[in-house]
Amino acid sequence: MEKNLQTTTKITWCPGCTNSQILVAFRQAVGELIEGGKLKQENLVAFAGIGCHGKISDYINVNTFTSLHGRLISAMTGAKCANPKLTIVGFSGDGDSYDEGLEHLVHAAKRNSDVNLFVHDNRLFALTTGQFDAVSPKGFKGKSTPFGSIEEPLNPLLLMISAGATFVARTYAGDIEGTKKIMQAAIAHKGFSYVDIIQPCITFFDSRDYFKDAIYWIKDPFPTDDQRRAIEKVTEKIGGKIPLGIFYNVQKPTFEEELWK
Numbered sequence: 001m002e003k004n005l006q007t008t009t010k011i012t013w014c015p016g017c018t019n020s021q022i023l024v025a026f027r028q029a030v031g032e033l034i035e036g037g038k039l040k041q042e043n044l045v046a047f048a049g050i051g052c053h054g055k056i057s058d059y060i061n062v063n064t065f066t067s068l069h070g071r072l073i074s075a076m077t078g079a080k081c082a083n084p085k086l087t088i089v090g091f092s093g094d095g096d097s098y099d100e101g102l103e104h105l106v107h108a109a110k111r112n113s114d115v116n117l118f119v120h121d122n123r124l125f126a127l128t129t130g131q132f133d134a135v136s137p138k139g140f141k142g143k144s145t146p147f148g149s150i151e152e153p154l155n156p157l158l159l160m161i162s163a164g165a166t167f168v169a170r171t172y173a174g175d176i177e178g179t180k181k182i183m184q185a186a187i188a189h190k191g192f193s194y195v196d197i198i199q200p201c202i203t204f205f206d207s208r209d210y211f212k213d214a215i216y217w218i219k220d221p222f223p224t225d226d227q228r229r230a231i232e233k234v235t236e237k238i239g240g241k242i243p244l245g246i247f248y249n250v251q252k253p254t255f256e257e258e259l260w261k
């Protein structure tokens with residue numbers, strides 16, 4: 001099945017790019033769901049934004065749609081409104097969703113639209129060769145901030161929980177098995193599923209060594225449906241550690257259910 005989901009398009013990411021790990025995790029995740037009869041390949045539509053991450057839509061053998069920069073979420077929610085039978089997944093970049101597309105992200109979460117968003121979070125604009133963006137750490141030196149960024153980064157998980165997303169998770173591209181499982185749980189969830197995937201850019205901001213030591217998987221009592229508890233966890237600052245897992249998962253009516261009533 002995983003092979004069926006491959007295409008013949010030449011992969012043009014940098015050799016060793018961590019986007020490839022997300023690609024493998026996704027093929028495995030949906031391959032298993034299709035084999036298990038939980039998903040129909042013809043009902044799956046993958047959307048992509050503009051950036052290195054967006055190339056992923058050329059490498060998966062499902063229906064795909066490539067949007068304008070920052071506009072994939074409006075295309076995703078439009079498709080879901082028109083045909084609620086579809087399973088919609090979107091691959092976005094941190095620039096694509098947290099900068100250019102921020103308003104769409106917030107409103108899709110607020111509406112609890114039944115779509116799945118996977119953000120390849122490398123903490124910069126990669127395709128345009130390494131400019132700072134909304135989630136770059138303070139002090140980040142790049143093409144547009146040669147003396148270091150003077151801004152604090154946004155916490156997108158905190159933003160998503162407060163905006164109304166009903167499934168909020170974070171994973172690490174290098175953990176393919178963990179990412180696969182989170183993707184499957186996101187797809188199974190009815191409502192707006194948001195997953196931040198830490199995806200170090202090996203060319204412009206190689207932070208693999210830092211993340212390897214900093215990440216850890218959260219355990220019980222997560223996921224929680226308690227918004228306060230989820231917020232506490234995603235804002236936790238303990239010894240520089242970065243929690244991974246499903247923080248928040250709650251059932252609420254979706255936008256499309258309400259619309260089609």
Ligand SMILES: Cc1ncc(C[n+]2csc(CCOP(=O)(O)OP(=O)(O)O)c2C)c(N)n1
Nearest residue numbers: 051052053069093094095096124125126127
């Ligand atoms: C409206 C618009 N603004 C700016 C650009 C130029 N642009 C293309 S890709 C990109 C950055 C993409 O960064 P990100 O979304 O983080 O994706 P990555 O390349 O890191 O995967 C920018 C600014 C564009 N194509 N369209």
